[in-house]
Amino acid sequence: MKYLLLPVFLLICITACKKDNNTITDGASLPKQLNYLTGHWKSYASYYSFGGEPVWKPTENITYLTFNADGGYTNTGNSTYDHFELRATDVDTTLRIYKKGQQSDTAVFFISINENTLVLASRMCIEGCGDKYLREH
Numbered sequence: 045m046k047y048l049l050l051p052v053f054l055l056i057c058i059t060a061c062k063k064d065n066n067t068i069t070d071g072a073s074l075p076k077q078l079n080y081l082t083g084h085w086k087s088y089a090s091y092y093s094f095g096g097e098p099v100w101k102p103t104e105n106i107t108y109l110t111f112n113a114d115g116g117y118t119n120t121g122n123s124t125y126d127h128f129e130l131r132a133t134d135v136d137t138t139l140r141i142y143k144k145g146q147q148s149d150t151a152v153f154f155i156s157i158n159e160n161t162l163v164l165a166s167r168m169c170i171e172g173c174g175d176k177y178l179r180e181h
Contacts, residue, residue: 076132076136076137077130078111078130081155082112082113085177086177087106087108087121087175087176088177088178089103090174090176091172092172093171094171095171098172098174100176107120115129117141125141126143126145127141128140128142138152138167139152139153139164153165153167154167161179
């Protein structure tokens with residue numbers, strides 16, 4: 045009997061699975077390269093999930109980020125960090141933001157960039173959290 049139920053159980057599991065299509069970008073993604081990241085960005089939306097589907101909500105406290113070509117970084121909401129790097133791995137490219145005068149204490153984000161939108165998703169959130177920024181011209 046248990047040998048009969050095993051294929052039925054496996055069939056149910058396989059058919060119940062579906063591929064997630066949870067993209068966090070708006071429009072066509074650009075390569076995660078310095079020339080696309082540099083510039084001024086204004087926050088406009090945030091998401092946080094407690095286990096369900098993440099929902100974007102308007103930002104309550106607007107912050108401005110600046111990424112310079114020389115690796116300099118400013119954030120009007122947090123002056124603890126002052127420089128950054130894009131670090132490519134086998135899986136993805138991450139944005140690492142460093143504390144002033146240090147190379148070890150970092151904030152690490154998964155990034156998504158398109159022409160006018162930057163999404164920073166923190167690696168620290170288990171269920172997912174992130175912020176969207178609009179390019180300032």
